[in-house]
Each structure stands twice: as C-alpha cells, then as structure tokens.
Amino acid sequence: MAAAAAAGATPATARKALLTTTATLLSSSLARSRRSLSCSAAAASAAPRIAPQPPDLLRWVQREGGFVHPALRVVDHPEHGLGVSAAAAEGDIPPGDVLIALPGRLPLRLRRPAGAADAVLVQLADQVPEELWAMRLGLRLLQERAKSDSFWWPYIANLPETFTVPIFFPGEDIKNLQYAPLLHQVNKRCRFLLEFEKEVKHKLGTVPLEDHPFCGQDVNSSSLGWAMSAASTRAFRLHGEIPMLLPLIDMCNHSFNPNARIVQEGNVDSPDMSVKVVAETKIDQNAAVTLNYGCYPNDFFLLDYGFVITSNSYDQVELSYDGTLLDAASMAAGVSSPNFSAPAKWQQDILSQLNLYGEGAILKVSIGGPEIVDGRLLAALRVIIAADPDAVSGHDLKTLMSLKEKAPLGPAVEASALRTVLALCTFALQHFHTKIMEDEAILKGEPPLTTELAVQFRLQKKLLLLDVIQNLSRRIKMLALDKSTV
Numbered sequence: 001m002a003a004a005a006a007a008g009a010t011p012a013t014a015r016k017a018l019l020t021t022t023a024t025l026l027s028s029s030l031a032r033s034r035r036s037l038s039c040s041a042a043a044a045s046a047a048p049r050i051a052p053q054p055p056d057l058l059r060w061v062q063r064e065g066g067f068v069h070p071a072l073r074v075v076d077h078p079e080h081g082l083g084v085s086a087a088a089a090e091g092d093i094p095p096g097d098v099l100i101a102l103p104g105r106l107p108l109r110l111r112r113p114a115g116a117a118d119a120v121l122v123q124l125a126d127q128v129p130e131e132l133w134a135m136r137l138g139l140r141l142l143q144e145r146a147k148s149d150s151f152w153w154p155y156i157a158n159l160p161e162t163f164t165v166p167i168f169f170p171g172e173d174i175k176n177l178q179y180a181p182l183l184h185q186v187n188k189r190c191r192f193l194l195e196f197e198k199e200v201k202h203k204l205g206t207v208p209l210e211d212h213p214f215c216g217q218d219v220n221s222s223s224l225g226w227a228m229s230a231a232s233t234r235a236f237r238l239h240g241e242i243p244m245l246l247p248l249i250d251m252c253n254h255s256f257n258p259n260a261r262i263v264q265e266g267n268v269d270s271p272d273m274s275v276k277v278v279a280e281t282k283i284d285q286n287a288a289v290t291l292n293y294g295c296y297p298n299d300f301f302l303l304d305y306g307f308v309i310t311s312n313s314y315d316q317v318e319l320s321y322d323g324t325l326l327d328a329a330s331m332a333a334g335v336s337s338p339n340f341s342a343p344a345k346w347q348q349d350i351l352s353q354l355n356l357y358g359e360g361a362i363l364k365v366s367i368g369g370p371e372i373v374d375g376r377l378l379a380a381l382r383v384i385i386a387a388d389p390d391a392v393s394g395h396d397l398k399t400l401m402s403l404k405e406k407a408p409l410g411p412a413v414e415a416s417a418l419r420t421v422l423a424l425c426t427f428a429l430q431h432f433h434t435k436i437m438e439d440e441a442i443l444k445g446e447p448p449l450t451t452e453l454a455v456q457f458r459l460q461k462k463l464l465l466l467d468v469i470q471n472l473s474r475r476i477k478m479l480a481l482d483k484s485t486v
Helices: 002-006 011-026 030-039 057-063 116-125 130-146 171-175 180-204 221-234 298-305 323-332 345-353 375-386 389-393 411-430 436-444 449-485
Strands: 073-077 081-085 098-103 235-237 243-245 260-265 274-279 316-320 364-368
Touching (some): 130 180, 130 221, 130 243, 171 449, 221 243, 221 298, 323 411, 345 389, 375 389, 375 411
Antiparallel strands (some): 098 274, 235 243, 260 274, 316 364
C-alpha cells in the first residue's frame, strides 16, 4: 500500500476504506442483487466514488513512473462532465504534446496465471462468451478490488460506485426505452449475470480460501454487474485487441471530433510497453481532453457506456428483413403485387449474395447512419421491385447497394424502393408508444437521470427516422423532377 499512502491515504485508512466498500459491493443477498439488476436506479451524473475521499489519481500515476501534463486536472466540465481537462493551462496546449503516459505496469488487464487464485479466475473468465469480454476484464478488476493491499487501489478508489448503463435502470425506465433491439440486449445481459452468478458460486464453493480469487468475499450478480459495467465503460482495446483499463486515460471523455488520440508503444506483453495520450489538435485552456470511443449508434453508447449522444450521425434504427413486413410496406408505398414473401429464383440468388436469403442469412438491417439506408436492404428493394432480371443483371451488387448511385434501375423502381423505406420508417415510428412532443415535455421536466437517458434514447431514434423521411422525400421529389424534364 505504499503507493496508496504516497497518493494521499495511509495504509490503515486505505485498507479500511477498501474493506468497507468491498463489503458494500460483495455482501448483498441474492434477492437484493437480483432486484438491483432491474430495479436499482443508477446514480446521478457525478456518481460517488468507491472511496469517499479517494487518493489523488494524477499523483499516483506520476509516482508510479507515468507522466501527466502539468496543465491537466480531473474536473467536472460543464459540457462533458467529470473528466480530464486542461484546467490548469496558462495557454493553449499545442498539437503533438504528450498529455498522459502510462508505463506498462499501470494498465490493468487479465493476466497469465501467477498462482492458484489467478488460475481459478482464468477458469471463470473462460466461461464468459467473447461478446461479453467486459465481464472477463471485470473479474480481474473485482479480484483487485477485493484485495486489501492492491497496487491499483488508488485507481479503483476513484471508480464510480454505480453506472448509468441500462442493466441498472429501474424497471419502468427499461420499459421507457421502447426499442426492442436494445431491450433484448439488456434482458440478455441481466439473464447472463444471474446465470453466471450461479456458476461463480458453484466454482468458488470448491476452492480453498487461500486459492480464492476474491479473498473469500461473496460474489453475486450485483457485484458482477458493477465489474462488467466498470470494464465496458472504461476499457480500451488497443493493438492486439487485448482490453485494458488505463488509469486516468479512461477519464478522457468521448467526442466524434476529438482533440487527442491514444498511442500504444511496444507489444502488450513487452516490459517496455507504454500507452500515451497525445494532443491531436490545439487544446484550449479549460477544454476537456477528448478521445473518439468509436463511430457507433446510441445503442452501443448507452448499453456499454451509459450515455446518449444527441444528433448522432452514426445512430441507426434496426429492422428485420421480413417478407411479410416488406410486402405491407411496399403496398403502403403504392407498389402493386409486391413479392418480397415469394421472390423468384433469380431474385433468391441475389438475395443469397446479400446474405438475406437461405440458411445462415443475416436478416438484421438498418435505417440511418452514414448510409441512410442499409445497402443490403436497398439492393433487395431495388431487385424485388424491378422484377426484371435483364435490367438487374447489368449492375453489380456494389452499385445496387449504394444510395449514391442515382436510380440504377430507373426512376420508377427507385421511387418505389424509396417510398417503401418511407413506409418502413412510418411503421417503426408507430412502434414507439409516445410522441416526440411528449418526450420533449418529459425532458423539460428534469426527470431522474435514468428516465432522462431512456427518453432521450428513444427520442433520438424518432428524430433519426424523421430525418431519413425528409432526406428520402427530397430524393423522390428530385426523381419526379428529373422524369418530368426527360
């Protein structure tokens, strides 16, 4: 605990705080932990830290061989919230300046077994599916949190007690999402945590205390949920795709137009490995240091990070490529005798190439994002509506999948295809139980944070659909004008 003591806490107080917070996290009854996964409200935006008075994280990073630019502080930024900002800058930070540098010993990651307890931890991690990689790393974090002398205590003490990811939403706010694909993912994660709790308890019940990876502490779905959320909201996957928790760096907030970037030097297993944050652009005095977490839809940001981005140009509405649904949409769009439910053999062949037909087909398609209309969906609409194999055969799939290609099968087919998408947008809007004005009124009333996130999430989906409707309506109008001038 020398590091913790040097960073502002004595070994005794640090150990006491750790044991107290660990007990709070890990000693809940099964019934309470099950309720917390669906009914426990997440904390406010500035969630309390694990320790009431955590050690100074910047000083700890510096003391352990890292570098922190003298202009940086951890502050509550008015736009980005709690995070790293140039709050102590006397002027601008120029591009290329190193802002943070972590030596290889500071990142926290799942490691090769160094003893019996580590071996048990790895065995538990191996039971976690790859798509829930955050749980694997979360087990490692939970292992360190349970120790009274963890090297990473100054980092762990600064982590939030709770997270605003949907698995911790109250039940009513989970319903408030009103979006089936995300509800499916939330329920899937909750079920996983409850089942994984049983597997963990069974495994740990056969382990001697000296080999217990969590120092004999009880582990339940609540603690597992905390650990998985801590990893998903804060971990980075750099070269080699090995997820790591990067102290202090993980307090840089997200932006699609970031002013900094992460640079990894050396192999992840190399003793000389280091991770740096470098200024990508000029950073103004008091500006937040931002990184791009990735170009993702709001489903990803809310599920894994606990926030929603307004006017997210990468947001999408997910649909299923369903023949009955598409027949109904195309009929609503004025297409006579659509045959999405019973495509001709030549159309089936093209749909198979698009992976929308046959065994192993991936039927998930989307509206929105940079493409505006999922390329596979657009190509399928054009091919089915055209009903002319000779006309279709003159174009490759890339052309048929691109909205930038202006009416490759003629203006009549294009207008019908786009009107079918308009009908799909209308159907999707009807699946939401509330109107846009109702959502805006709720948000103006300053609701609890989880309600705000749920309502903002569904509102952004509706606004996205309206944007797509307006975009495609303009395209249809231009097609009509082009046709009239021919």
